Structure formats: structure tokens, C-alpha cells
Amino acid sequence: MTAEPRRITTDVAIIGTGLAGFAAAVFCLDRGIEALQLGHAGALSYTTGYFDLIGYDGGRPIADPWAALADLEANWPGHPLARMPRATIERAFRRFTQAIGELGIAYVAPGAGNVRALLPTGLAKTTCSIPATMAAGVAALADGKRTVIIDLVGLVGFSAAEFVANFAADWPALRAARLGFPDMDGGGEAHPEVMARALEVRATRERLAERIRAVVGDAECVGLPAILGVHAPDRVHAAMEELVGSPIFEIPTMPPAVPGLRLRELLEQAMPARGLRLVSQHKAARADLRPDRIDLTHRDNFGEVVVEAATAILATGRFLSGGLTAERTVLREPLFDLPVEQPASRADWHREDCFDPRGHAINRAGVIVDDDFRPLDAAGAPVHPRLFAAGAILAGQDWVRQRCGAGLAIATAWGAVEAAAGVLGR
Ligand SMILES: Cc1cc2nc3c(=O)[nH]c(=O)nc-3n(C[C@H](O)[C@H](O)[C@H](O)COP(=O)(O)OP(=O)(O)OC[C@H]3O[C@@H](n4cnc5c(N)ncnc54)[C@H](O)[C@@H]3O)c2cc1C
Structure with missing residues (x-):
């Protein structure tokens, strides 16, 4: 039947x-x-x-x-x-x-003009509206701010050294730093989504923030791959800024990636x-x-x-x-x-x-x-x-x-x- x-x-x-x-x-x-x-x-x-x-x-x-x-x-x-x-x-x-x-x-409301937003390879693209967690990156690029770009041991889809090298002419005040992500720094491959979910836990944020503080030096802001949480990224972003004590922006990683x-x-x-x-x-x-x-x-x-x-x-x-x-x-x-x-x-x-x-x-x-x-x-x-x-x-x-x-x-x-x-x- x-x-x-x-x-x-x-x-x-x-x-x-x-x-x-x-x-x-x-x-x-x-x-x-x-x-x-x-x-x-x-x-x-x-x-x-x-x-x-x-x-x-x-x-x-x-x-x-x-x-x-x-x-x-x-x-x-x-x-x-x-x-x-x-x-x-x-x-x-x-x-x-x-x-x-x-x-x-949160998204930055579309303005009168397009903005130059950051891509993972150290290029900028023209777009209209960006997630609030990425907004400080647009301003940092426009003003050429002293910025440290951080990547993480084993992270797939993002290289701070490549980002800095490709932006060298446009944004000379950039430097790169590589850190180990708490409990994922054994040298194996790590995916952005796993790190993003881990950063929803306060203890992980505190441990990563301590490592970031050690490399901030004279930088006016910090660029991180997009790993600041999957749910409630604005809350994770605000918490990390407070813990690090500097403005932080996210940079999209290669697709498929956390922002999508x-x-x-x-x-x-x-x-x-x-x-x-x-x-x-x-x-x-x-x-x-x-x-x-x-x-x-x-x-x-x-x-x-x-x-x-x-x-x-x-x-x-x-x-x-x-x-x-x-x-x-x-x-x-x-x-x-x-x-x-x-x-x-x-x-x-x-x-x-x-x-x-x-x-x-x-x-x-x-x-x-x-x-x-x-x-x-x-x-x-x-x-x-x-x-x-x-x-x-x-x-x-x-x-x-x-x-x-x-x-x-x-x-x-x-x-x-x-x-x-x-x-x-x-
Ligand atoms: C690599 C990449 C990067 C991108 N980056 C950007 C960017 O930076 N900015 C930007 O604005 N856009 C970007 N886009 C474009 C954006 O993601 C969408 O592709 C685009 O906006 C089109 O959306 P859509 O809903 O028409 O199609 P899609 O997003 O392709 O969605 C189509 C949907 O239809 C479903 N579907 C198919 N057949 C059936 C069926 N028979 N029954 C039910 N469901 C079905 C699929 O499962 C899918 O969910 C990017 C796309 C790609 C691929």
C-alpha cells in the first residue's frame, strides 16, 4: 500500500x-x-x-x-x-x-558610498555593508593605522604574513604575528569554525586575549581572522576588545568560512x-x-x-x-x-x-x-x-x-x- x-x-x-x-x-x-x-x-x-x-x-x-x-x-x-x-x-x-x-x-548600515573592505589574501574589495565586527578594519585601512595582523598556528585559510606582504605598498604600518590558539597549538590543522565555537567560552577568550596582549606592542588596533564566535559574534567581539584593551577587527577567511x-x-x-x-x-x-x-x-x-x-x-x-x-x-x-x-x-x-x-x-x-x-x-x-x-x-x-x-x-x-x-x- x-x-x-x-x-x-x-x-x-x-x-x-x-x-x-x-x-x-x-x-x-x-x-x-x-x-x-x-x-x-x-x-x-x-x-x-x-x-x-x-x-x-x-x-x-x-x-x-x-x-x-x-x-x-x-x-x-x-x-x-x-x-x-x-x-x-x-x-x-x-x-x-x-x-x-x-x-x-549587527551590520554597518549602508552609507552614501561603498567602502574598501579587507579580503583574506591582503587585498581590498569594494562593498556596501559589512558586519560590525569587521568595521574597524575598513577604518584602519583608510587611515593606514599601525596594526598587528594575527594568524594562528595550524589555521586553514588565512596567513597574516601573506596579508601583510600583499598590503605592503598600500598599508605600510602593518605587521604580522603568529600565535597558538589555546588547546589547538599542537601543530595539527585547525579550522576557523572550531576556533569560533571555542571562543564562545569565556575561559578560551581570556587565554587567547592574554596571548594577543603580548604581541600588541605599539599597534593601534588588532586584525584577527573571522573566528569571533558563530552565535552572537558582536558579544564575543566586544568581550575580546575589552580583554585585549585595543580595537579589534575581523578579516574574512577563505570560503567556506565563519561569516557565511x-x-x-x-x-x-x-x-x-x-x-x-x-x-x-x-x-x-x-x-x-x-x-x-x-x-x-x-x-x-x-x-x-x-x-x-x-x-x-x-x-x-x-x-x-x-x-x-x-x-x-x-x-x-x-x-x-x-x-x-x-x-x-x-x-x-x-x-x-x-x-x-x-x-x-x-x-x-x-x-x-x-x-x-x-x-x-x-x-x-x-x-x-x-x-x-x-x-x-x-x-x-x-x-x-x-x-x-x-x-x-x-x-x-x-x-x-x-x-x-x-x-x-x-
Ligand atoms: C565563493 C562565494 C563568495 C561570495 N561572496 C559574496 C560577498 O562577499 N558578497 C556578496 O554580496 N555575495 C557574495 N556571494 C554571493 C551570495 O552568496 C549568493 O550567491 C548570492 O547572493 C545569490 O543568492 P541566491 O539566494 O540567489 O542563491 P544561493 O545563495 O545560491 O541559494 C540558492 C538556494 O536554493 C537552494 N535550492 C536549489 N535547488 C533547490 C530545490 N529544488 N528546492 C529547494 N531549494 C533549492 C539551494 O540549496 C540554496 O539554498 C558569494 C558567493 C560565493 C559562491
Whole structure:
């Protein structure tokens, strides 16, 4: 005998637990709209923690991202951010960074311009909003402060000596120091996440702070790899500053790293407490478009579950997360089999030179939507009036080259939620 699948109804089903999916969930809850979200680990764990809005144009850093948005239509016709009013993008981006703060990780509110934030290899990147634990690093770089960069014996993904060497011309007042992390200094490999969880214990903080104090010397501030706790990093950061007696900033390590893990764990724990129905670690295996709803089927330990959604937002990301797949000669969207805008042949996916400054056509491939973020069929009509898409899956953008990952995810999630709310009469 085959058991009948269990059935759940929801106003909005959000497919994907990346930045776009969680941003959509935040905006649904803000509007009092019932939402159910499902998805697996995706690209979120890889981010530096920085929220980029739009950072680069043709390889050149953008100082004023808000002005750059206004120029986007001319420079990138068809870009998803170019079809939204600048004020709406700003409202969405500010609300999301504020919401992350309310949930438990403080972010520096986006300002009038981009900032130069630190990367693990001793380079700076242009971004819009950064975690509060990293803010002193932006100021230290801008002012060229005397700073000691610390790495830890056995730590994977960060070298203070490399950081200092690469910044030598830009930031001469840097020096490097290597310390043993309490109880992990035996010479074996150690991962940032393990150190971050250990620093949630006061005794470990006290022991590490004592070792840091011994190397501060005349430094005005201290740079550490991002290991200051997974939960409540602001509390761990403040406690360490007090124990060391100097301003401290975190530097993201190589992905996957603690800042992304923090965001994932925060959102997974705090959002259900605010009313989101989160089906984590499960992917929608099948989607059925009904006349007045969308059915999404997944399987848990007890069998099949069908989510009957009045509206659905597809936020399944690109190749890394499984939102797009590349077959031998064609790119596909595997869940709904939506048309994917793509180069005419596989030979056109990539340019000859991997580092060609014009980028690769495959990175602009994706799902085409209308101004209400509804995916379009081959004839240019909405595939279904209740289906929307948001985030990196969208066509017409190249978030890696433009450094617009978070901005694209957040703004288009806002647009998709607004359109879904319209269908729901909310
Ligand atoms: C190495 C790296 C570094 C990055 N650094 C930055 C940075 O510094 N700043 C920045 O702004 N952005 C950064 N990003 C980009 C950012 O993390 C996101 O990739 C981007 O914002 C897109 O988010 P998304 O939600 O659209 O897609 P993703 O984050 O890829 O999320 C897609 C989600 O959909 C889920 N999914 C897929 N198929 C299904 C299905 N059938 N059913 C249910 N769920 C499904 C996946 O499990 C995943 O949870 C970085 C990304 C990478 C890979």
C-alpha cells in the first residue's frame, strides 16, 4: 500500500535558502504574509559576510553604488536591478541589513558610498555593508593605522604574513604575528569554525586575549581572522576588545568560512521563531503548476510532502546551488523546466581567455522575468501568474564581476514578494 502524501498549504512557498530566499522570507513576515521556505545548504556559506550592492563596473571599483544603479540600464540593458526604481532597491537593502541586526548580527548600515573592505589574501574589495565586527578594519585601512595582523598556528585559510606582504605598498604600518590558539597549538590543522565555537567560552577568550596582549606592542588596533564566535559574534567581539584593551577587527577567511555560517545558522534559528515555516535540508523534488496554485513535492523521513502554495518564489541560485544545471550542450532550470536564456551553442559559453575582462556569456545566462519577476516562456508570456523568481538564477547579470551578489538577491526578493503580495490581494 502506498501512503497518501501529507499536504501543507501556504500563501507563499519560497524555494531556496540562500540570501534571496531568506530576504524573501524577511519581507513576507514584514508584510504579515504566511510563508514556507525549503532548501539545502547553498552559496550562503561561501560569502565573506559583506553585502555587496554593486561594487565594480568593467573591472573598476564603484565609489557610489546608488549612482551606479541609476546608470545600470545604459551600461547593462536587461539587468534585473535596472528594472527596479533605485528607491525600492535602497529600501529593500536597508531593511534587510537592519533585519539581520534585529535577528542577532549587527551590520554597518549602508552609507552614501561603498567602502574598501579587507579580503583574506591582503587585498581590498569594494562593498556596501559589512558586519560590525569587521568595521574597524575598513577604518584602519583608510587611515593606514599601525596594526598587528594575527594568524594562528595550524589555521586553514588565512596567513597574516601573506596579508601583510600583499598590503605592503598600500598599508605600510602593518605587521604580522603568529600565535597558538589555546588547546589547538599542537601543530595539527585547525579550522576557523572550531576556533569560533571555542571562543564562545569565556575561559578560551581570556587565554587567547592574554596571548594577543603580548604581541600588541605599539599597534593601534588588532586584525584577527573571522573566528569571533558563530552565535552572537558582536558579544564575543566586544568581550575580546575589552580583554585585549585595543580595537579589534575581523578579516574574512577563505570560503567556506565563519561569516557565511553565522548568517546561515542565525537565519535558520531566528526566522522560525518569528513565524517562518522552514523546511531546512530538503529540496523540492517536483513542481506542478495547477490553475490556481503551485504544488511542490519533497520527501522527508516519513514519506512525501506536498506543499500547496498560493504563490511561489523560485530562489534556487545558479550552478553551485543546483538552480541551474549544465548538460552537454544546454543549460537547464531543473525544477520547473523554465526556459533559460543562454548562448546559442556550448562553444559560446566561455571565452578563450579565462581572465577576459569582458567576462563569460554563461555567467549572464539564467531565467528571464518580466517587471513583476514572473519567469517568461519561449513566447515571452508569464509561465504562470503565481510563479516568481529572484536572486542569482535571473538572467542578464554577472554578479561575480559586478560584485552585486547580495544586492541582486535582496532587491529582486523584494520585487518578487511585492508581486506575490499583489496576487494574494495583500
Ligand atoms: C565563493 C562565494 C563568495 C561570495 N561572496 C559574496 C560577498 O562577499 N558578497 C556578496 O554580496 N555575495 C557574495 N556571494 C554571493 C551570495 O552568496 C549568493 O550567491 C548570492 O547572493 C545569490 O543568492 P541566491 O539566494 O540567489 O542563491 P544561493 O545563495 O545560491 O541559494 C540558492 C538556494 O536554493 C537552494 N535550492 C536549489 N535547488 C533547490 C530545490 N529544488 N528546492 C529547494 N531549494 C533549492 C539551494 O540549496 C540554496 O539554498 C558569494 C558567493 C560565493 C559562491
